Amino acid sequence: MNSPVPRSVLAPLALAQFICSFAGSNMNVMINDISRDLDTTVQGVQIAITIFLLVMAALMIPGGKLTDRYGRKRCFTAGLCLYGVGALLSAVSPGLGVLILGNSILEGVGTALLIPPVYILTTLLFPDLTSRAKAFGAISAMGGVGAAAGPLIGGFITSALSWRAAFVFQALVIAVILVLGRRVPDPVPPDPSRPFxxxxxxxxxxxxxxxxxxxxxxxxxxxxxxxxxxxxxxxxxxxxxxxxxxxxxxxxxLLSTRVFASRTANLGLVTQNAQWLLLMGTSFVVSAYLQVVRGYNAIETGVIFTAATAGLLVASLGAERFAARRQQRTLITVGFAVAIAGVALLLAMVIGNPGAWAFAPGLLLIGFGLGLMLTPSVNVVQSSFGEQMQGEISGLSRSVSNLGSTLGTAVAGTILVAGITATPGRAYGLAMVVLALVAAVGLVVALRLPRGAVVVEVS
Structure with a gap:
């Protein structure tokens, strides 16, 4: 593009990533409230959360591909509308089945349609690496903050009003994004003849x-x-x-083998998966443990999670400064090392300790570590490909990230739920050990990223 793009176009894109990440974690603090109100179980709520994340992961690649045929802006708007309908349906759901239809299916499909355009439009609207890195930094930070702050905001709304009001809140945010999104241009015309x-x-x-x-x-x-x-x-x-x-x-x-042509991008995809698996796995495990075992309510659980939100915010605010001084490989590596230390501290201080403060240091480190590496991982992957492949790589990138979120809730959550009533301490400890191992794998992969410049465009 010849003319500079107003920074205001970032607002709806970043806000869209925020609300979708928020939706993936805010239900974690509503487990007891939803299960009582809808006459279901902790496992039932876990299934609803997992299906939401799974639908996103399963449809991100098709969603990214559809942007080439129907246009990025059109898919973005359609996804927002579908998401809003799902949020309102969830707010009035009389049972778990309707909640799954509204939240897990409609919101999940809507997210799969709107998120790939966020990353494609950012790549196309900000073609130089400096402005693109800043844009991805803002979007990734909002995504991380949405996931980390989801328990706090969701807990506050649930305690003050009802868990149903949290879905009304999502619908209101979607309405704001639709208004702000009118100013977002689509720099590449759609190609209706493009096969699907x-x-x-x-x-x-x-x-x-x-x-x-x-x-x-x-x-x-x-x-x-x-x-x-x-x-x-x-x-x-x-x-x-x-x-x-x-x-x-x-x-x-649907997915060209060319998207796997860049070794750097492949390694970046693995780090993305590990990051979101760690974030969503920690969010579900700690939230469920606090509510079911420790007896905390939604707002108390959300307040405890402010430590993770604070850590992520601090790292995100310094992302531009860190990127100017350190290689992206270094930031991703250090981020995983800090997160591993956070999981270890969370495990060591919480077991046998009844105080809520014991959760704060570990959550703070996990949030800070994730904040360090979310943006570099996204930029490594997206910037490894040229304009013609942005639809495919954006869909794959978001699918891999959301698959990580799904696996985090499914794997760690299943381990916890299986023993949360009989041996809660052992189940919690085992789930956290699994998350630590995932972070360790991410660290090993990050160390294999090339030093220096990591951007090698594949057209």
Whole structure:
């Protein structure tokens, strides 16, 4: 673009990422309230949260691809409208089934439509690396703050009014984004003739759903877990075989193998997955433990989580200064190291300690570590590809991140829920150890990122 883009266009994009991340974590502090009101269980609420995250992860790649055909701005607006309808339906839900329809399905599909355009538009509107890094910093920071502050805001609204009001709050924010979003341009015209791989979308979504369902079945039926996991892996393998077949035939698949051509981007995708798995896993495990075992209410749980929000905010506010002085690889590596220290501290100080203050130091470090690395990881991935591949890489990037969120709630949450009544301390400890191992994997992968410049565009 020849003319500079007003910074005001960032507001609706960043706010959209905020509310979608908020939606993924704010329900964690409503577990007791929702389960009582809708006559369900902790596991029922966990399933609703997991399905929401799973729908996002499963449909992000198709959502990113649709932006090429129908336009980024149009998909962004359609996603916002669908999300708003889902939020209002959730607010009046009489039972768990309607809540899953509104929150897990409609909000999930809406998010999958609106989030890829956020990252595609940012990449296209801010073509130089300096302005793009700042823009991604603002969006990633709002996403991280939304996830970290979700328990506090959700807890406050739930305690002051009702858990249903939290969904009304989401609908109001969506209305604000729709108004602000009118000024966001779409720099590349849509191409209605662009093909869409419907079969590939079904293959990929089905495979991801089966894998996550297998994880959720772990505490009920080991054989069912194995069957679902094997089936999921088989379906995903079939999806990738179909991708190669379409490419050999000269057709356009849902996800081109070119998105895996950059080693740097591949490593960045792994770090993104680990980051969101750690964030959402910690959010669910600690929230459930505080409410079910320690007996804290929604606002008390949310207040405890202000430590993570504060840590993330401090790191995000210094992101531009850190980026000017340190390599992106260094920031991601240090972020994982700090987060691991936070998990270890959270585990060591909380076990056997009845005081709420014991959670603060660990959550503070986890938030600060995540704040350090969220922006560099996004910039590493998005900037590794040229304009023509932004739809695909944005969909893949957001799918990988949301799959991390899904796995965080599914894996760590399943471990906790399985033993939260019989052996709560042991179940909590085991869940946190798993999260620490995930962070350790992220650290090892971050160390393999190349030193110096990490941007190598693949057109």
């Amino acid at each position: 791989d419907t079969a590939g979308a079904i293959w990929s979504a089905t495979g991801l759903v089966l894998v996550v369902m297998g994880i959720l079945a772990a505490d009920d039926n080991a054989w069912l877990m194995v069957v679902l996991l094997v089936a999921g892996v088989a379906v995903l393998a079939g999806f990738f075989r179909s991708v190669r077949a379409k490419e050999r035939a000269g057709q356009e698949p």
